[in-house]
Amino acid sequence: MSSTWGERVKISVFGGSHTEAIGITIDGIPAGFAVDLDKILLQMSRRAPGRDEAATPRKESDAPELLCGILDGITTGEPITAIIWNTNKRSRDYESLRFTPRPGHADYTAFVKYGGKNDIRGGGHFSGRLTAPIVFAGALCRQLLEAKGIAIGAHVSSVGQVHDDCFDAVNVCADELHKLSTEYFPVINPAAKDKMYAEIKAAREAGDSIGGTVECAVVGMEAGIGEPMFGGVENKLTSIIYGIPAVKGIEFGAGFALSEMHGSESNDAFYFSEGTVRTATNNMGGILGGITTGMPIILRTAFKPTPSISLPQKTVNLQAGENTEIEIKGRHDPCIVPRAAPVVEAAAAIAIADMLAIEGKLVKQ
Numbered sequence: 077m078s079s080t081w082g083e084r085v086k087i088s089v090f091g092g093s094h095t096e097a098i099g100i101t102i103d104g105i106p107a108g109f110a111v112d113l114d115k116i117l118l119q120m121s122r123r124a125p126g127r128d129e130a131a132t133p134r135k136e137s138d139a140p141e142l143l144c145g146i147l148d149g150i151t152t153g154e155p156i157t158a159i160i161w162n163t164n165k166r167s168r169d170y171e172s173l174r175f176t177p178r179p180g181h182a183d184y185t186a187f188v189k190y191g192g193k194n195d196i197r198g199g200g201h202f203s204g205r206l207t208a209p210i211v212f213a214g215a216l217c218r219q220l221l222e223a224k225g226i227a228i229g230a231h232v233s234s235v236g237q238v239h240d241d242c243f244d245a246v247n248v249c250a251d252e253l254h255k256l257s258t259e260y261f262p263v264i265n266p267a268a269k270d271k272m273y274a275e276i277k278a279a280r281e282a283g284d285s286i287g288g289t290v291e292c293a294v295v296g297m298e299a300g301i302g303e304p305m306f307g308g309v310e311n312k313l314t315s316i317i318y319g320i321p322a323v324k325g326i327e328f329g330a331g332f333a334l335s336e337m338h339g340s341e342s343n344d345a346f347y348f349s350e351g352t353v354r355t356a357t358n359n360m361g362g363i364l365g366g367i368t369t370g371m372p373i374i375l376r377t378a379f380k381p382t383p384s385i386s387l388p389q390k391t392v393n394l395q396a397g398e399n400t401e402i403e404i405k406g407r408h409d410p411c412i413v414p415r416a417a418p419v420v421e422a423a424a425a426i427a428i429a430d431m432l433a434i435e436g437k438l439v440k441q
């Protein structure tokens with residue numbers, strides 16, 4: 077399995093939903109950086125399960141245990157490893173799924189690839205639980221970025237047909253992102269959240285699930301970061317964000333809407349503001365030729381509905397070689413999106429840290 081990502085800031089995620097622990101090793105964090113563990117715990121708690129009716133009732137504290145790489149609160153320059161104990165497991169819910177794969181989940185493809193030897197409990201290594209270590213690494217990278225004046229924040233931009241307001245792609249500011257990045261279920265327009273909750277509740281009560289989108293912004297990025305063709309900012313962000321389970325689409329700036337515009341409408345006009353080049357609009361999401369323009373980076377990520385739903389579904393019995401039906405038991409998120417917002421922020425922070433490190437710009441405090 078390939079669960080390692082990055083060039084200069086490298087992460088390697090290990091474990092499964094029902095193994096003793098899950099964790100991450102992060103290589104490439106400079107020595108001498110004072111880490112604020114409370115800020116890491118805040119991010120972990122935003123993603124942790126069992127918060128409310130929009131999430132799985134499985135309760136886990138998700139408190140990380142540091143094994144190495146940070147001494148007396150200061151990074152040592154060595155690989156940093158943290159583990160998170162799995163304390164609330166109910167593996168009996170899953171045994172029956174080994175030969176009757178859940179539609180929409182990775183059970184069937186994992187069965188084919190690993191010959192039925194993969195850990196099926198709780199989705200094993202494919203579980204959304206594996207995003208907890210990513211949030212740990214992201215919270216660490218975020219602190220390095222904050223020291224350089226870079227802020228990252230995301231909000232639940234839609235649940236089903238209910239939409240939040242969008243970021244002002246030109247004027248989104250660090251304060252707004254700091255606020256969003258401390259909240260569980262962050263939204264820009266509070267009225268949207270009640271409607272989103274209602275959508276999630278209706279899906280849950282129907283034994284169903286619902287999808288949605290997360291919009292993420294990065295501000296404070298200098299112009300000139302990223303490389304053309306395969307080392308671009310879009311390439312980097314996309315490759316790590318697609319590592320988040322249930323992601324099925326990403327768009328930058330105006331994204332797919334650009335395909336319906338004329339160039340006269342889509343092009344972001346340049347102008348000087350106090351000696352700095354800015355753009356009057358930001359349809360390109362702060363990226364041209366894979367390289368940052370210095371304007372906010374804006375991206376939206378589409379999450380599919382949670383595959384495990386309790387409604388009866390058609391599937392196959394791989395052992396008997398016949399068609400069958402399943403009703404999925406276990407504890408599942410009726411909507412992945414609220415818990416995924418901090419994961420998108422974390423993935424973006426890791427990618428930006430890696431890109432700055434490649435340019436020799438991720439230096440110690």
Ligand SMILES: Cc1cc2nc3c(=O)[nH]c(=O)nc-3n(C[C@H](O)[C@H](O)[C@H](O)COP(=O)(O)O)c2cc1C
Binds near residue numbers: 180380
């Ligand atoms: C935060 C988070 C929570 C998730 N919770 C669940 C869940 O409770 N039940 C489920 O079936 N899938 C859940 N998923 C999604 C599955 O892990 C994912 O759909 C599956 O591994 C297949 O991968 P793919 O959707 O990327 O193809 C969650 C994903 C994330 C990011």
